Amino acid sequence: MITVRIVLKLAAVNNWSLFQMDVHNAFLQGDLDEEVYMSIPFETEFVLVLVYVDDLLITGNSEDRIREVKDYLHRQFKIKDLGEIKYFLGIEIARSQKGIILSQRKYVLDLISDAGLSGCRPLSVPMGQNLKLRAFEEGKDAEKDLLREPERYRRLIGRLIYLTITRPDISFSVQVLSQFMQTPTKMHMGAALGVVRYLKQNPGLGILLSSNEDLKVSCFCDSYWGACATTRRSVTGYLLKMGDSLITWKTKKQSTVSRSSVEAEYRALGAAVSEIVWVKGLLEDLRVCHPQPVRVFCDSKAAIHIASNPVFHERTKHIEIDCHFVREKLQSGLISLIHVKSSNQEANILTKAVGYDSQRKMLSKLGTINIYSSKLEGEC
Known part of the structure; x- marks a missing residue:
């Protein structure tokens, strides 16, 4: 799997040039994902290109075909070959004999630092089982509970949503918190910061794609x-x-x-x-x-x-x-x-907030792993 970055882009040339590659190099746009282009020149060989703006991810089962695609792209654009993929769109990719590990450790550490929680104690679960969050309701003293800077809450939730790409353990909590974007209160913000404190416990936790x-x-x-x-x-x-x-x-x-x-x-x-x-x-x-x-x-x-x-x-x-x-x-x-x-x-x-023991058991079944401690989350 190779990462390629197009350094030089002309006006409106990105999609057109990819279309030209589609026509002249037998690349077909995926039916199920418009960012994926695929070429199958032979029955047993294929090349896939994932496009995100000016970043391309190239993979396949033939190094010769991948090299041909890179040579073609180099003739059409000025590209920078970043070699074997290690970091893509905030996702860190590591390899071992067990398989490929996807994590967002740097992203999590930046999130903790930006939230001002570097010195706080971590939490064992992202959301308490007895926590009941409700939408803001107008009342006599309700205005004092509203956040003065709601955009801070929205920005934090947006970053947490992107983090769920590799962190299924916070998916339910983020789903709940994302329902209060319009009028967030101090209680909502406290719950969101609680998710960040939970991330501090295991910032390197990620998904293992097994090699079996x-x-x-x-x-x-x-x-x-x-x-x-x-x-x-x-x-x-x-x-x-x-x-x-x-x-x-x-x-x-x-x-x-x-x-x-x-x-x-x-x-x-x-x-x-x-x-x-x-x-x-x-x-x-x-x-x-x-x-x-x-x-x-x-x-x-x-x-x-x-x-x-x-x-x-x-x-x-x-x-x-x-x-x-x-x-x-x-x-x-x-x-x-x-x-x-x-x-x-x-x-x-x-679907629900679970306790610490249940969460460890479930995460171990899902194959989450922290390569920085070399232990499964369920064993930490």
């Missing part, structure tokens, strides 16, 4: 019914793993209020299956064969029963679209549904 040859995709999905204290909307959380490697995850408040925990679980299942469809398509573009059904682990027997039962009942008609969608993918063999105990549900960390 297991390419089987599995999924864990979960929901927290009525999680939002203001709107009573539920929270969806899911994660996808390839072998033992965590490749994608998401935590998001659902767009509508669910009238039962089963409905919330089924909506989460529908969102997870949508992500599976995208990942399977991406794997096909990358010429990765995955004929087996994706195992989806859900801790709701009722949701699994709805997906497997062809008979619709009156109580499920309001989620009929999700029912049809999940059932179609189940019958086509794209997914297989497996019940898992709530205690073994790895997506729990994406």
